[in-house]
Structure formats: structure tokens, C-alpha cells
Amino acid sequence: MENAIRPYVPEPAIRRLPWYLACVSRLRxxxxxxxxxxxxxxxxxxxxxxxxxxxxxxxxxxxxxxxYEVSHLERELxxxxxxxxxxxxxxxxxxxxxxxxxxxxxxARYGLDIVAGFDTDPAVVGTEVAGVxxxxxxxxxxxxxxxxxxxxxxxxxxxxxxxxAEQSVAAGIKALWNFTPFHIKTSPDITIQNTSLxxxxxxxxxxxxxx
Amino acid sequence: MENAIRPYVPEPAIRRLPWYLACVSRLRxxxxxxxxxxxxxxxxxxxxxxxxxxxxxxxxxxxxxxxYEVSHLERELxxxxxxxxxxxxxxxxxxxxxxxxxxxxxxARYGLDIVAGFDTDPAVVGTEVAGVxxxxxxxxxxxxxxxxxxxxxxxxxxxxxxxxAEQSVAAGIKALWNFTPFHIKTSPDITIQNTSLxxxxxxxxxxxxxx
Numbered sequence: 001m002e003n004a005i006r007p008y009v010p011e012p013a014i015r016r017l018p019w020y021l022a023c024v025s026r027l028r029x030x031x032x033x034x035x036x037x038x039x040x041x042x043x044x045x046x047x048x049x050x051x052x053x054x055x056x057x058x059x060x061x062x063x064x065x066x067x068y069e070v071s072h073l074e075r076e077l078x079x080x081x082x083x084x085x086x087x088x089x090x091x092x093x094x095x096x097x098x099x100x101x102x103x104x105x106x107x108a109r110y111g112l113d114i115v116a117g118f119d120t121d122p123a124v125v126g127t128e129v130a131g132v133x134x135x136x137x138x139x140x141x142x143x144x145x146x147x148x149x150x151x152x153x154x155x156x157x158x159x160x161x162x163x164x165a166e167q168s169v170a171a172g173i174k175a176l177w178n179f180t181p182f183h184i185k186t187s188p189d190i191t192i193q194n195t196s197l198x199x200x201x202x203x204x205x206x207x208x209x210x211x
Numbered sequence: 212m213e214n215a216i217r218p219y220v221p222e223p224a225i226r227r228l229p230w231y232l233a234c235v236s237r238l239r240x241x242x243x244x245x246x247x248x249x250x251x252x253x254x255x256x257x258x259x260x261x262x263x264x265x266x267x268x269x270x271x272x273x274x275x276x277x278x279y280e281v282s283h284l285e286r287e288l289x290x291x292x293x294x295x296x297x298x299x300x301x302x303x304x305x306x307x308x309x310x311x312x313x314x315x316x317x318x319a320r321y322g323l324d325i326v327a328g329f330d331t332d333p334a335v336v337g338t339e340v341a342g343v344x345x346x347x348x349x350x351x352x353x354x355x356x357x358x359x360x361x362x363x364x365x366x367x368x369x370x371x372x373x374x375x376a377e378q379s380v381a382a383g384i385k386a387l388w389n390f391t392p393f394h395i396k397t398s399p400d401i402t403i404q405n406t407s408l409x410x411x412x413x414x415x416x417x418x419x420x421x422x
């Protein structure tokens with residue numbers, strides 16, 4: 001695990017970079033060697049100047065008339081986004097969603113290695129999900145360091161979100177990937193990433209009804 | 212399935228409403244009958260005036276000195292967000308993530324009923340995942356209407372995202388919930404909701420490294 005300090009990149013740019021990665025991966029699979037920001041722009045509906053600006057965070061510049069080298073750009077994006085490094089994580093809550101996320105091999109491809117699950121349910125504690133052991137949440141403080149996990153993925157019922165977030169931080173976790181709709185408050189040196197599937201559903205339902 | 216036209220609510224407000232729902236559900240479970248926006252504000256770290264403004268989209272007003280009635284507010288939020296109605300959906304791509312999402316019973320709690328899966332893999336087509344049948348994607352045009360599905364959840368490998376989005380829209384799908392990092396372009400009367408788990412991971416990795 002490399003721990004180079006990376007530049008702070010504005011959120012909208014970070015959200016667009018994976019689009020470019022997906023686009024160049026596709027081009028590489030098709031055998032394309034060079035691509036211009038104009039060509040990426042046409043595929044993604046993003047201004048070419050915006051693409052050039054976003055890519056400048058990676059210190060990547062296209063060559064005049066030739067554009068970007070596809071495989072180089074793919075590698076640089078993959079690396080910059082952190083997908084080529086292993087980030088060890090624990091799953092807090094091994095219910096329906098937690099189980100689903102542990103079983104999604106796609107996360108490992110993008111650098112997230114879920115090395116253990118924690119739950120309170122005696123029916124789940126002591127079992128394995130897709131080869132990942134599930135422990136009692138009471139063991140989180142003693143196991144966290146030896147698991148070398150800095151990320152806790154939170155997929156508990158919403159009423160336990162505040163409590164498990166606190167327990168995770170107390171156990172030495174540095175980042176919380178929160179799948180509950182609860183708005184976690186914690187100290188400013190903890191990274192919080194909220195992914196509320198349900199908020200996204202609400203947004204989609206609303207937009208469908210107002211068209 | 213009720214199809215009332217709901218007011219257009221700005222995205223940041225819709226993203227906060229599920230926080231309030233989570234908060235009042237918790238209070239209701241604790242037996243609390245009334246809550247003020249100040250009390251919600253303290254729990255969630257959102258300005259009380261912002262909360263009052265967000266809730267005004269639902270035509271809900273608190274009573275002076277008493278605040279909001281908890282169970283009424285919970286019901287109204289649940290309903291307003293669309294979680295109490297059934298929205299029929301098909302899963303396009305029944306790989307690791309698609310399978311995980313079909314198996315996540317939480318989605319049904321929030322109004323998303325995945326009624327069928329579609330894939331191209333002969334090892335998957337003809338099987339069932341958590342009781343949901345998986346069909347060949349070639350059958351989507353003929354099956355879409357009888358399935359009464361208006362939403363397609365897209366969880367295919369990124370290089371097929373553009374193609375299956377087009378097929379879904381051609382088959383009569385009205386909304387795409389896109390889990391791939393591909394930036395889908397389509398006609399303006401199609402609702403697109405992007406949930407890129409990988410973009411969220413990239414954001415979290417970047418923030419962890421820049422602290």
C-alpha cells in the first residue's frame with residue numbers, strides 16, 4: 001500500500017475522472033492507441049476544455065494533433081483514482097446490503113479489500129461471507145489494528161449508524177463509507193463518504209414524477 | 212401504484228429529506244411524540260431554518276413551541292420520498308453487483324421492486340436470483356410491458372453501458388439507475404440517476420490522502 005500524498009481535487013472533477021477512465025478502457029479494448037479530448041468529449045457530453053482541465057490535475061497533457069496515449073492515460077487515471085492500490089476495509093453490519101457489498105467482487109477491482117465483517121447477530125457472527133470472516137462487533141477494538149483496516153463500510157440499520165460510527169472511530173478507523181441515510185457527525189480528521197442508495201432512489205422517483 | 216405529480220424539489224433538499232426520515236423513525240422507535248426543528252438540527256448538524264425550509268416542500272409546518280408530530284412527519288416523508296409506493300424495475304446485468312442488488316431486501320423497503328433480471332451469459336439466463344427470474348437480454352423488448360417495469364437498473368460491465376441503456380429506452384423504460392461509471396447520454400424525457408460506487412471510492416481515497 002503506497003501512501004503518497006495526492007493533490008486535493010475538487011469533487012466534481014473526481015466524479016468525472018472515472019468517466020474518462022471508463023471511456024479510455026473501452027477504447028483500449030477496441031485497439032485505439034490515441035484519443036483527443038474532442039473525441040472523449042463527443043462520447044461523454046463533457047466540454048473538451050473541461051476534460052483537458054480535469055486531466056491537468058494528473059499532470060497529463062495531450063500532444064498537439066495526436067491527443068492522449070490511450071493506455072498511458074488509462075494507467076494514470078487508474079492509479080490517480082487509487083484503484084490500483086489496496087485499501088483494507090471492514091464491513092460493519094452483515095445484513096442484506098453488507099452481505100451484498102462483501103460479495104461484489106467489483107469493489108476489489110477498484111481497490112477496496114473488505115477483510116472482515118462485524119455484526120451483533122449470533123446467527124451471522126462466526127460465519128463467513130464469500131470467504132470473509134464475520135466477528136462480533138465487540139471485537140472491533142482489538143481486531144482493527146491487526147486487520148490493518150483504515151476504512152469502515154457502514155451498512156447497519158439506520159438507528160445504529162451513529163453508534164457504530166463512534167465505535168469505529170474509537171477503534172482507529174480513519175474513513176467511514178456510510179450506506180445508511182443517517183448523517184454522521186464526527187471529528188474533522190475522519191473522512192466520511194456518504195452513498196445513500198435510498199436518497200438516490202428518492203431523487204429518481206421525484207424526477208420521474210415531475211417530467 | 213399512485214402517479215400523483217409531485218413538486219420539483221431541488222437535489223440538495225431531496226438528499227437531506229432521508230436524513231430527517233431516519234431521524235424521526237429513530238425518535239418514533241424511542242417513543243418520542245413531538246420534535247422541534249432545533250432538536251433535529253442538533254442531531255444532524257443541519258441549520259434549523261434549513262430543515263423548516265426543506266419540510267415546507269411537503270407542506271408540513273411545525274406547531275409553535277410543540278414542533279412536529281413525529282409519526283405524522285415520518286409518514287409524510289416516507290410518502291413524499293416515494294418509499295411507500297411500488298416502483299417496478301428490471302436489473303440489466305446479473306453479475307456480481309446486479310446479483311447483490313437483487314438480493315438486497317432494503318431496496319424493496321424503499322419502494323424499488325426488481326421483478327426480473329436480464330443478462331447475456333448462458334450460465335445465468337434461465338436461473339433465479341432470490342426468486343427473481345433472469346431472462347436473455349434479447350427478450351427485453353417483448354417482456355418489458357408485461358413486467359410493467361419503468362425503471363432499468365444498469366449493472367453491466369462498463370463497456371456495455373451505452374448499448375444496454377439504448378436497448379432499455381427502446382423497450383419503453385422511463386428511468387435508468389446507472390451503477391456503471393459510464394456517463395449515459397439519452398433523450399431528455401428519460402430520468403437518469405447515477406450511483407457510481409467507484410467514483411465515491413475515488414473521492415474517499417483522495418480525501419484520506421489529502422488530510
